[in-house]
Amino acid sequence: MADRDDPDFLSLGTIKGGEVANRAGEGLGKIEELMIDLQSGRIAYAVLSFREFIGLGDKFFAIPWQSLSLRLHDHAFLLGITKETLEKTGSLEKGNWPLTREELAGTYASYGYQPYWQADITGQPGMTEEAESERMSRMETMAGRANPDFLSAGTIKGDKVVNKAGEHLGKIEELMIDLEDGRVAYAALSFGGFLGLGSKLFAIPWQALQMKLHDHVILLDIPKDVLEKAEGFDKEHWPVTNREWLSAMYSYYGYQPYWQAQRIENRPGNL
Secondary structure, eight states, X not given: OOSXXXXXXXXXXXXXXXXXXXXXXXXXXXXXXXXXXTTTOBEEEEEEEEOGGGTOBTOEEEEOGGGEEEEGGGTEEEEOSOHHHHHHHOOBOTTOOOOSHHHHHHHHHHHTOOOHHHHHHHTXXXXXXXXXXXXXXXXXXXXXXXXXXXXXXXXXXXOEEEOTTOOEEEEEEEEEEETTTTEEEEEEEEOTTGGGOTTOEEEEOGGGEEEEGGXXXXXXXXXXHHHHHSOOBOTTSOOXXXXXXXXXXXXXXXXXXXXXXXXXXXXXXXX
């Protein structure tokens, strides 16, 4: 799916507030927020609110992305979880969302889904049992740390972006979401005239961004000369996003596309 009538990717702004329906086509509620896994760029879960008529009004639920599928022509997301399961799982207080993988694991289990971070590990070819156990242990340690594993997409959008020298570069204008993989395909950054880049937007791989939570900024790890030569786009004319276009963009910045395995080792900016 590469055209605008049948997209593989949608902006965060399009998804937030999106209608959610059941298999019978009944409107259930809407997507209030997406929570982003800072390490992988995956959508950890969607926060849904439900209408009063199904008895779940004024409540919020953490929903695995795998349970949602886009019904483009109906302008809605289909939820593959029954009301009975939602009632048994329990709701969240507004703004009090799970912030670690440890907290979220129980929610995934309640809905009958394998946590994506476990699937990422067990799905890797050649992974020995010992290596898998070691990586799981590291992830469990990370989940218990003081810093969160997840941040809301709404918190990330608009955040200030700096370079390694601490210079203010610009901000994150939008996040583009890969609907099938359930992760951030790229962040759209504006540089506000810095480096002579004017008012254009630039697509940046998630891997090139590092959250500095205590400084309330995002670090961009891309050299100045690479940014200066990058091809931006106008705010009113976004590129038609497909994996061919994404692959070229990732390669330019020196990153392997997320649907492949590892980072390219050659110098950023080489084509």
